[in-house]
Amino acid sequence: MIGSLPSRYRISIDPVRCMECGRCIENCSYGVFSRDGDRIQVNSRNCTACHRCIACCPRDAIGIEEHPCDYRSHPLWTREARESIYNQARTGKIILAGMGNALDYPVIFDRLVLDACQVTNPSLDPLREPIELVTHLGKRPARLDLLRREGGDVELKTRLTPNLRIETPVMIGHMSYGAISLNAQVAMARAAKETGTYMGTGEGGLHAALHPYQDRMIVQVASGRFGVNIDYLERGAAVEIKIGQGAKPGIGGHLPGEKVCAEISRTRMIPEGSDAISPAPHHDIYSIEDLAQLVRGLKEATEWKKPVFVKIAAVHNVAAIAAGIARSPADAVVIDGFRGGTGAAPTVFRDHVGIPIEAAVASVDKKLRDQGIRNEISVIASGGIRGSADVAKAIALGADAVYIGTAALAAMGCRVCGNCYRGLCPWGIATQRPDLVARLNPNEASEQVANLIRAWTLELAELLGAAGINSIESLRGNRDRLRGYMLDESLMEVLDVRGVGA
């Protein structure tokens, strides 16, 4: 027998502060609170630490404590290790969980520091001097052929490929309708449009409610091809082929039938209530040549008017794969690091497969430069970008732009509780239950997401100005403005940075 495990959280209600208003009961979709006469009863075992009750309590009466009951401490046999064993001893199954990598790996971003000017070259004040943050994503010609006409005019002979212009290097990554609610998608799409950036659809099709923002949407083509038809491809500003995802490299995805409601069935174009199974590979891509063929197929279908991105998970040989992608007509490669989020992934993949985005971006950038093809493709970094400092560091390591996911959800209220897969998200984000979805006001949430992007953009301008750089382009791949702090020599070699003080 295994018996009960210690409760993960303990809720306490301060009886002096509580006025029994019942907002916690209404707001908790996990059933922690109930009314017992004139008091509020608590079942701590149901708690996920989503903090909805705390956010809604008018009297600050609720407290949540994590791990109120300890196991015997042990550095190897952690609580998580032991509880996974108890779970699998009971079920014999693969453990699934939500959000990103939950193991305590060192965060490389936090061991890199940025540079600023002092005395010898003056820093720039963004209030006074323009700092260019516009980025163009897509292929750049290696050379330009010009024709000089009579009268001194010059004609460009080189045919340019369409690029995406982003006003800020922060984009919103692919989170499908199904994984998140339509209100959450609409809010983020509106924010992307307002801030001059783009947002991904994920592999869930494009709901009609998003059509007003379609010129700011990157439509995804993944292995299940859900929601993909010529209309969908033509609506998007760009098309992204999803090969892999940082949270679960090498495996596909399953949206269980119970989440395929009428509206989701319509956008994914599958019957209501049926499982949406995305196979692990694309079954028309078994080689790098096949990938190039799908890139061409998508471009041919959209008459070569749309940029095509390819998203891969950061894995050991990510640099060689990216170099292969750069030699196809693809316009950008998205590298999703091992901290990337997800609605649901096997914990063994989420926590153990893939490599950090910092190392992946640096090695991709280096490989592309070594091969003289960095201009052939833009590099988008994603997976665990928490703030403008991470954006600046990712760009200095060689990215053109970043995708954010969890950060955008947090801007709408998400507390990173990691229970997305349960479909009960009390914030109205990772749920399809109409009463919960209605809690997320798209107007308010879009303003919050737009605020976040604006704030990071302001901070980026300040960071650039302080470093005496007046254009984001001059930060890209600029390792001289980074130093490693407490990083080992082999990793600094991969990142191509020197240590602090050097």
Place this chain on the structure above:
Amino acid sequence: MAKQVKIDAKGVHYTPLNQQIRKAIEDGADEIVVDNVLGQRFIGNGLRGNATIRVKGVAGGDLAMFMSGPTVIVDGNAEHAPGNTMDSGKVVIHGSAGDAVAHSMRGGKVFVRGDIGYRGGIHMKQYETQRPILVVGGSAQMFLGEYMAGGLLLVLGLDGAVKAREIGSGIHGGEIVIRGDVDDACLAAGAKKLPLTDEDRARIAPVIREFAADFGLDAEPLVKANYTRIVPASARPFAGKYTWE
């Protein structure tokens, strides 16, 4: 009167070739005859409307990919994945076709007179009135109907035994119908055999007749023949694998 346009594909790259086909459709062509096709890819890719495109020669990969409406008739073989992610319309191939035929097809028909390669009909799916149909006159190779989520996949085996093995691995919707008996050992995990009922036969008969008419075959012996029907053992092939944290 039907408007016919002729295009000579000799030595033409697929992009300008597809531009010519697109232009012909925009100009109101009902029938476009493309001569001297030699492996040009993506013919009919993303096209709408109801024109007929006759491909004389060997069509390259991803024929009729994302196509929505037109009919493509190939007097020859077709390479990798004809009908890939096709939405509606019809593809008729008088020769054989490569791997991943009708990959992720959501609607329309793909008829292949000869054989097809590996992973035929993989991840075909259906939605509302859209129900894709793949009919193979000859044989199919391994992983036929893998991950199939909807539609009808019919293999007639007109030129000898059907060689498909690992049939229907991960199938969770739709049906695979193969003329003759299929050994249990040829079925993959997740697929099961059922006898073809009279209702099933009535349902597939019009498809067989249409196929026979397209290729000048005698339909009735095929309609009356013995068939094996392969369907999902469960609509949730992965449901039992996972537990939550």
